[in-house]
Amino acid sequence: MMMNGKHLSGEKPGSSKMGLAERITVRQSGKPIQMMTHQILGYPDFDTNYEMIRLFQESGVHLVELQLPFSEPIADGPVFLHANQASLASGTTTKQCLEFAGRVVTDFPGLSFLFMTYYNVVIQYGIEDFVKECAAIGIQGLIVPDAYPEESHEFMEACRKHRVEPVLIVTPYTTSERLAYLSAETGGFLYCAARKGVTGTKTSFGKETEAFITRVRGMARTPIAVGFGIQSDQDVRFLEGKCDIAIIGTQLLNVLEHEGLSGVKRFLQTIIPA
């Protein structure tokens, strides 16, 4: 396995002192790849979110990205866009999301939880208060795609201070110079968006993806995750041995909407390595 292993220590996964990168590294031993799944909080409702997370734990998922909905989710494709807006229309608030996250972090200790949201949600809550609250409830990482790191010093500083890891994104279009910068700044892992575009469109995994991952691997100081357009077990098999984490988002929501929770269970069984 191509783990960098720079964060290894003697601590067990789940130790409260262990950061996200470290936890991923320790957990990786012997696994072909770890899985990160995604949920938009409040969509279709919090009860379904909870049941999905229960399935994630039962199925062997390792990391869960909880998205706090935003009215202008510019990096999300139509499926997530709809879910963001439906969640907000049903009255979802930041406070509810934080309360829910606190509950699932406690109830599902085998999973690492991250928040994904947009910067304005964090800003309006209060940047430091938000990160501090995340730390208090056990959220280990934050993915905020429009918190452009050069412009978000307060956010990055708060993450460092409260030991919540800011996960940064790189793409095949990221220059080597910038890749070095983002690799140094990211926490937890480096999120590789496998292609241009928004979430939810199929990615054609092939030589170009492989070359991109190799380029990132050469620079990364943390584990690396690949997301955007993973839709099938073949996609996950392709990534095994190439990156540390595969991220499944939109396809999971598609399966939930068309086949319900039992469909999600079947889908997870096909994509997660035994």
Place this chain on the structure above:
Amino acid sequence: MSEYKTIFQTISATAEAVVEDNGYYGNYGGSFIPEILVPAFAEIKEHFEAIKQDEAFWKEYCSLLADYSGRPTPLTYADRLTDYFGRAKIYIKREDLNHTGAHKLNNALGQAMLAKKMGKTRVIAETGAGQHGVATATAAAKLGLSATIYMGREDMERQYSNVFWMKRLGAEVIAVDYGSRTLKDAINEALRDWVSSFETTHYVLGTASGAHPFPAIVSYFQAVIGIEAKEQILRAEGRLPSRVYACVGGGSNALGVFQAFYPHDDVELVGVEAGGQGKGSGRHAARIAYGEGRAGVAQGFKTLFLQNNDGQMNDTYSLAAGLDYVGVSPILADLSERGRVRFTAATDTEVVEALEIIMKTEGLIPALESTHAFAGAFNDITESSGSDIFIINMSGRGDKDIFNVAEGLNDDEWKAFIRRKARQFEDGAR
């Protein structure tokens, strides 16, 4: 324009006065973009810096403005309107006479030229009232680029004549069917297109908002409005105006006309926002005038947005489709904070009343957006005297608004005509 060199130097000097190098205007601006757009923005910044120094570019731009768009637009002395109120002398900057009927073409032509410089073959744009969409479709046709325009479904219904023209000009028009189905949603959708297409496509942002350097780019291409107005008023009156009024949606026409007057502290600059159904109604787009806009980050930049405590954007409303934007140019947010631009709002009712006065006294039909600037000036005019001079920027013409205005005026003859036409189409379809 033979004096292109002077014009481009004046534009540079005028626009640079408000544009700061790092993309911030006081507390507002910046660049909060997803990582995938970093190379697209790097490319735009590089080429924008290059064209600023490129005399050939400005020569071609000025030539297009003069020989294609019809600039300079006149500054019309509104003698009958002046007599009507009996107070300040009123001059009207006639951006309605720009080809395609609004100031939007100044920017669309400039950015379409920039797109070609960058080797792009396609442009995309968002549009509210449709004027920026028409201008972009026009510039694309003129310069040989393909065009896709995003427009909220609600705005398409309100401004269908512009949809018709965009399509006839060869653009693809895509309806945005989520959110408030207005301008902010069209911007989001254009951004979604762009993150997938930036290698071949330039996003012609229509207003002085968005991530750096878009506010600067749009300010540059619109600076010509104020440069002309300043020269024209000096020629007509031998002095600068007391006040300059412009409507403010995103802020492109306002910055266009304000910039040249920016260094002259004795010229009061007044931005008029969409008061919709009034303060406290929750149905308006007065981010600054009603004091309800709060600093936040969305659509790639930091400015004052109408939002709730969780940072979710509120739905906005105005009779004028082009003004109901949830944010405002970061440059204007800063100028307001520094006290350089005063903000006020005009309600729908005041706008319809103002429109009737303008039509009957001056024979002009301003766009509903532009009529906000007039209504703002009319609301203030009792405080003025005969020694004052007002310039009102008529950012666009109002024939696009015939359906909304007829509805607003409750015009029975028009409604009967629409019913007859509908019957004719139905009979023809059978």
